[in-house]
Amino acid sequence: MxxxxxxxxxxxxxxxxxxxxxxxxxxxxxxxxxxxxxxxxxxxxxxxxxxxxxxxxxxxxxxxxxxxxxxxxxxxxxxxxxxxxxxxxxxxxxxxxxxxxxxxxxxxxxxxxxxxxxxxxxxxxxxxxxxxxxxxxxxxxxxxxxxxxxxxxxxxxxxxxxxxxxxxxxxxxxxxxxxxxxxxxxxxSSLQSTLTSRRATVIGLAKLAEYRDNETGAHLLRMQHYAALLASQRGLDKDAPNELTGSFVEEITLSAVLHDIGKVGIADAILLKPGRLTPEEFENIKAHPVIGAEVLDSLIEFAPQCSFIKMGRDIAGGHHEKWDGSGYPKGLKGLEIPLSARIVALVDVYDALTSPRCYKKPFSHFEAVRVIVAGKGKHFDPRLVESFMSVHEQFQQLSLSSLDDDPAYTNVPCLQAVEPSAQKVS
Known part of the structure; x- marks a missing residue:
C-alpha cells in the first residue's frame, strides 16, 4: 500500500x-x-x-x-x-x-x-x-x-x-x-454515522465541480491532506491563532474540498478551455468564488449550526484573496481574509503548480516552493509560508505519492504542446 x-x-x-x-x-x-x-x-x-x-x-x-x-x-x-x-x-x-x-x-x-x-x-x-x-x-x-x-x-x-x-x-x-x-x-456509533454522512455530503458537493473541471479525486484528497498538514503545523506555533484548534483542523480537512464548488456556475466553454483564457473569459471565471459562497450560504439557512459548511463558505469565497489585497472577489487584505481561506489559498496554488494539466507541464516541488516563498507577504500569509517551509518535504511526499497512484496523470498527451509557463486559474 x-x-x-x-x-x-x-x-x-x-x-x-x-x-x-x-x-x-x-x-x-x-x-x-x-x-x-x-x-x-x-x-x-x-x-x-x-x-x-x-x-x-x-x-x-x-x-x-x-x-x-x-x-x-x-x-x-x-x-x-x-x-x-x-x-x-x-x-x-x-x-x-x-x-x-x-x-x-x-x-x-x-x-x-x-x-x-x-x-x-x-x-x-x-x-x-x-x-x-x-x-x-x-x-x-x-x-x-x-x-x-x-x-x-x-x-x-x-x-x-x-x-x-x-x-x-x-x-x-x-x-x-x-x-x-x-x-x-x-x-x-451514532457519531460515526453522522460524520460519515457529513463527509459523503461534502465530497458529493465537491464532485459537482470536479466532474465539470476535468479534475480527479486525487486532487480533492491532496487538498484535504495539504490543508490539514499546514493547519496543524501553524497550530504548533506559539503565536497560533486562537481559532486554530483541533476542531478547526478537522473541519478544514473536510471543508477544503469545497474551494471550487462555485465552478458549477461557469460555462463549459471557459472552464474546459485547454489553454490561456482571454481577459473576458478570465473575468467570467473569477465569479466562481462568489457563486460558491452563495451556494454554501444558502445551505447555512437550513443548518445554521453547521460549522463545516460555514468554513466551506469562507474557503469558497476567499481562497483567491491575497494577503496584500490584490486578490478577488472582494479585495480583502491581511487578517480580513478568513484563516481557513488563507490556508487553502496556499495549498491550492501548490497543488496547481505541481500537478500536470492539459494546458501546462507540472512544476517541480522546488519550483513550486520558490513561487510560494516569492509570494510571502504578497499573495500568502507570511506566517503560513513559514509554517509551509517547516513541512514542505511532507508536501512533496504526498504530491509524489498521489500522482504515482493516479492513472489520470500517467499519460497526458498534450503536455508537450503547451509551454509550462501557461497557467490557468485553479
Missing part, C-alpha cells in the same frame, strides 16, 4: 473526531475540578500542616500541580493527558485511604476512576482500572488489618466490614462503568 493510500485510510477514520470529543469532555471535567478544588486545596494543606502531616501536604500540592499541568500544557499529547487525569483520581483515592483510613473521600475518588477511564480511554482501559481498584482495596485492607497504616481508631470497624464494603463497592462500580461504556459505544 502506498503512503498516499495509507493517508486516505487515516482520513476516513473517525478516531480524530473521537479524540476531539474526549478532549472536550476532559476539559469540561478537569477545568471545573481545578476551579472547585482551589479552596479545598488550601484548606487541606493548612490542616495537614497544623496537624504535622507534611507528607499529605506535599502529596496534595503535587496532585494539584499535576492537575494544572495537564489542563494548561498545550503540547502534551491528548492520550497522555487522559491517562494522567485518570490516574490522578486513582492516586487521590488511594492517598486518602492510606492516610486516613476507610473514608468517604477515598472511596469516592476510586469509584470515579473506572468510569472516567472508560470515557477518556475506552472500555478496555476501564477493565484494567477496575482490576487496579480491586487489587488496591485488597492490599489496603491487608495493610489496615495488620496495623501497618497510621489509621485512626474506629470502634467496631473490622476486616469483615472492610471486605463487605469493598465487595459492594467493586460490584456497584462495575455496573456503572459497564453501563457508561455501553452508552458511549452507542453514542460513538
Amino acid at each position: 502506498s503512503p498516499f493510500a495509507g493517508l486516505l485510510r487515516e482520513l476516513t477514520a473517525s478516531n480524530e473526531s473521537l479524540c476531539i470529543w474526549r478532549k472536550v469532555v476532559f476539559d469540561r471535567i478537569f477545568t471545573t475540578l481545578a476551579f472547585l478544588c482551589i479552596p479545598v486545596y488550601f484548606t487541606s494543606v493548612y490542616l495537614c500542616i497544623v496537624q504535622g502531616l507534611w507528607p499529605m501536604a506535599i502529596f496534595n500540592t503535587v496532585v494539584y500541580a499535576t492537575l494544572l499541568l495537564i489542563i494548561y500544557k498545550n503540547n502534551l499529547a491528548n492520550r497522555l493527558r487522559f491517562i494522567i487525569g485518570c490516574l490522578l483520581a486513582y492516586m487521590i483515592g488511594t492517598g486518602f485511604l492510606l492516610a486516613i483510613g476507610p473514608s468517604g473521600a477515598g472511596f469516592f475518588w476510586l469509584f470515579l476512576f473506572p468510569p472516567l477511564t472508560g470515557v477518556l480511554l475506552g472500555r478496555n482501559a476501564s477493565y484494567w482500572a477496575q482490576i487496579l481498584n480491586a487489587m488496591s482495596l485488597v492490599i489496603v485492607g491487608i495493610c489496615g488489618h495488620y496495623n501497618w497504616l497510621p489509621w485512626p481508631s474506629i470502634e467496631g470497624y473490622n476486616s469483615i466490614i472492610w471486605a463487605v464494603v469493598c465487595i459492594n463497592f467493586v460490584a456497584a462500580n462495575a455496573i456503572l462503568t459497564l453501563s457508561v461504556s455501553y452508552l458511549l459505544e452507542k453514542l460513538f
Whole structure:
C-alpha cells in the first residue's frame, strides 16, 4: 500500500473526531475540578500542616500541580493527558485511604476512576482500572488489618466490614462503568454515522465541480491532506491563532474540498478551455468564488449550526484573496481574509503548480516552493509560508505519492504542446 493510500485510510477514520470529543469532555471535567478544588486545596494543606502531616501536604500540592499541568500544557499529547487525569483520581483515592483510613473521600475518588477511564480511554482501559481498584482495596485492607497504616481508631470497624464494603463497592462500580461504556459505544456509533454522512455530503458537493473541471479525486484528497498538514503545523506555533484548534483542523480537512464548488456556475466553454483564457473569459471565471459562497450560504439557512459548511463558505469565497489585497472577489487584505481561506489559498496554488494539466507541464516541488516563498507577504500569509517551509518535504511526499497512484496523470498527451509557463486559474 502506498503512503498516499495509507493517508486516505487515516482520513476516513473517525478516531480524530473521537479524540476531539474526549478532549472536550476532559476539559469540561478537569477545568471545573481545578476551579472547585482551589479552596479545598488550601484548606487541606493548612490542616495537614497544623496537624504535622507534611507528607499529605506535599502529596496534595503535587496532585494539584499535576492537575494544572495537564489542563494548561498545550503540547502534551491528548492520550497522555487522559491517562494522567485518570490516574490522578486513582492516586487521590488511594492517598486518602492510606492516610486516613476507610473514608468517604477515598472511596469516592476510586469509584470515579473506572468510569472516567472508560470515557477518556475506552472500555478496555476501564477493565484494567477496575482490576487496579480491586487489587488496591485488597492490599489496603491487608495493610489496615495488620496495623501497618497510621489509621485512626474506629470502634467496631473490622476486616469483615472492610471486605463487605469493598465487595459492594467493586460490584456497584462495575455496573456503572459497564453501563457508561455501553452508552458511549452507542453514542460513538451514532457519531460515526453522522460524520460519515457529513463527509459523503461534502465530497458529493465537491464532485459537482470536479466532474465539470476535468479534475480527479486525487486532487480533492491532496487538498484535504495539504490543508490539514499546514493547519496543524501553524497550530504548533506559539503565536497560533486562537481559532486554530483541533476542531478547526478537522473541519478544514473536510471543508477544503469545497474551494471550487462555485465552478458549477461557469460555462463549459471557459472552464474546459485547454489553454490561456482571454481577459473576458478570465473575468467570467473569477465569479466562481462568489457563486460558491452563495451556494454554501444558502445551505447555512437550513443548518445554521453547521460549522463545516460555514468554513466551506469562507474557503469558497476567499481562497483567491491575497494577503496584500490584490486578490478577488472582494479585495480583502491581511487578517480580513478568513484563516481557513488563507490556508487553502496556499495549498491550492501548490497543488496547481505541481500537478500536470492539459494546458501546462507540472512544476517541480522546488519550483513550486520558490513561487510560494516569492509570494510571502504578497499573495500568502507570511506566517503560513513559514509554517509551509517547516513541512514542505511532507508536501512533496504526498504530491509524489498521489500522482504515482493516479492513472489520470500517467499519460497526458498534450503536455508537450503547451509551454509550462501557461497557467490557468485553479
